[in-house]
Amino acid sequence: MDTKPILEVKDVVxxxxxxxxxxxxxxxxxxxxxxxxxxxxxxxxxxxxKTIFGMLAARTGTVTFDGRDxxxxxxxxxxxxxxxxxxxxxxxxxxxxxxxxxQLGAIAAGKNxxxxxxRIERGLDRFPALRRKANQQAGTLSGGEQKQxxxxxxxxxxxxxxxxxxxxxxxxxxxxxxxxxxxxxxxGKGVSTLMIEQxxxxxxxxxxxxIVLELGQTRIFDTAQNVLNDPRVAQLFLGxxxx
Amino acid sequence: xxxxxxLIITGLATGAIYALVAIGFTxxxxxxxxxxxxxxxxxMLPAFFMLPMLHxxxxxxxxxxxxxxxxxxxxxxxxxKLLVDPIRKHGVLPLAIAGMALSIFMQEGVxxxxxxxxxxxxxxxxxxxxxxxxxxxxQSIAVVVVALAVVIALQWLLNKTLVGHQMQATAQNSTVARxxxxxxxxxxxxxxxxNGALVAIASAxxxxxxxxxxxxxxxxxxxxxxxAIVGGFNQVRGAIAGGLLLGVVNNIGSAYISAQYxxxxxxxxxxxxxxxxxxxxxxxxxxxxx
Ligand SMILES: Nc1ncnc2c1ncn2[C@@H]1O[C@H](COP(=O)(O)OP(=O)(O)OP(=O)(O)O)[C@@H](O)[C@H]1O
Ligand SMILES: [Mg+2]
Numbered sequence: 197m198d199t200k201p202i203l204e205v206k207d208v209v210x211x212x213x214x215x216x217x218x219x220x221x222x223x224x225x226x227x228x229x230x231x232x233x234x235x236x237x238x239x240x241x242x243x244x245x246k247t248i249f250g251m252l253a254a255r256t257g258t259v260t261f262d263g264r265d266x267x268x269x270x271x272x273x274x275x276x277x278x279x280x281x282x283x284x285x286x287x288x289x290x291x292x293x294x295x296x297x298x299q300l301g302a303i304a305a306g307k308n309x310x311x312x313x314x315r316i317e318r319g320l321d322r323f324p325a326l327r328r329k330a331n332q333q334a335g336t337l338s339g340g341e342q343k344q345x346x347x348x349x350x351x352x353x354x355x356x357x358x359x360x361x362x363x364x365x366x367x368x369x370x371x372x373x374x375x376x377x378x379x380x381x382x383x384g385k386g387v388s389t390l391m392i393e394q395x396x397x398x399x400x401x402x403x404x405x406x407i408v409l410e411l412g413q414t415r416i417f418d419t420a421q422n423v424l425n426d427p428r429v430a431q432l433f434l435g436x437x438x439x
Numbered sequence: 440x441x442x443x444x445x446l447i448i449t450g451l452a453t454g455a456i457y458a459l460v461a462i463g464f465t466x467x468x469x470x471x472x473x474x475x476x477x478x479x480x481x482x483m484l485p486a487f488f489m490l491p492m493l494h495x496x497x498x499x500x501x502x503x504x505x506x507x508x509x510x511x512x513x514x515x516x517x518x519x520k521l522l523v524d525p526i527r528k529h530g531v532l533p534l535a536i537a538g539m540a541l542s543i544f545m546q547e548g549v550x551x552x553x554x555x556x557x558x559x560x561x562x563x564x565x566x567x568x569x570x571x572x573x574x575x576x577x578q579s580i581a582v583v584v585v586a587l588a589v590v591i592a593l594q595w596l597l598n599k600t601l602v603g604h605q606m607q608a609t610a611q612n613s614t615v616a617r618x619x620x621x622x623x624x625x626x627x628x629x630x631x632x633x634n635g636a637l638v639a640i641a642s643a644x645x646x647x648x649x650x651x652x653x654x655x656x657x658x659x660x661x662x663x664x665x666x667a668i669v670g671g672f673n674q675v676r677g678a679i680a681g682g683l684l685l686g687v688v689n690n691i692g693s694a695y696i697s698a699q700y701x702x703x704x705x706x707x708x709x710x711x712x713x714x715x716x717x718x719x720x721x722x723x724x725x726x727x728x729x
Pocket of ligand 2: 241242243284361
């Protein structure tokens, strides 16, 4: 595996209003890896993603994507550059059809991609529920199906880096397995993933690297295996101690 | 019975005009949480863009067209840039109050210029004709047809085009729209331009029926507000249903119950809906997302 980073976050300071949440956050994502971020509630995990994706300004520090400085780029430019972001929670347009919701994932590409209709249909085929309900309002989907919609929509532009925030929330165990399988499949094609997960054990088991974030700071950055075996991690996040 | 048919048709005609105004009102709310308290006066003003042109001999359709364009510029673009954008960031309430101030300013402004009621030419000559023994005014039919055409065109734009989908996406979840690279600010601007066009068309349709006068905005504003609430507030098709219903109920009520209470009928309808169906006729109970 090429361990040159696809993404580097360096000394990033960001927050909401006068409140600072990220105070010099630094980590990187090796190219072609699945890297999982774990950490307690309120550690600033989602805030890191929002800052990388231009929804929240980095006051200082840099974000580098594939060697390019992309600090404070707009979402649209980041999408064009090859990053996709699937946020925490529900992020759909409930009164538009499932198909239209997915189509809107292609806005950033403009007219550059000519096989978009095919891509949309192939995306729908990834999940039987989406195919079946393609013409229904997206608000009628179950929570898990909505997440599947978001994943399909995010993959529409063939991203090289996927930022995915707690994909397993509200998903059945089978859906979680399916989603993780897609990320693993994409890794086979060289796509990198940075994932936040509460479900730390199963996420780390399918990951290459793990990051522990606390109070907006990287506490541990190591191979997923080592993070899994770290006694501090076991105690805090994996429910019970090793040894 | 014959009388009832006519009452329904003239009611549908005014109702269709209310619907246009209510749709614009609803669109502004959906995309930018703007409650335009001057919406009625927005209907009053374009007639005064068109009248001088008509008096100067500009052909009817051209005068209307120029009036619509002026309205899109002034009541659409200008309203957004000069009033809404600077105030919106301070919250919904200051914006609502600014809207009330704008309403007073517009009424007083026009009153200074002319306080009289002006005759406004109708779309077509006012002929009556007979269907199934009922007398029907051709003008009412023409108003319904024009309003319907506008609504169909708007629905086509919103539901069948990529720009329309982006506008709806902006209305339903602007954060996610932004994440997908949808130019949210431009979509919001489009809804203001559409509202500018809708109020101007409504102005051209309603002014022949009630004259062009500085104070017509009061009735139109109340009607649009009621139609929007009755229809569910956050739905275009609700605004249509609300407008039509209000027009018909108003007409029948004032004919059969009392013309004196005509202006109270929208309020009554409003109260009934708020009591028994607070989400509106078409609205769904607000869904909370995380
Ligand atoms: N929009 C916001 N405005 C103000 N404060 C916020 C906002 N979003 C998050 N915060 C605060 O920032 C801190 C970090 O939040 P963040 O969502 O990044 O945590 P997280 O690590 O993702 O937690 P979780 O595991 O619960 O998702 C929290 O204290 C939170 O209250
Ligand atoms: Mg979070």
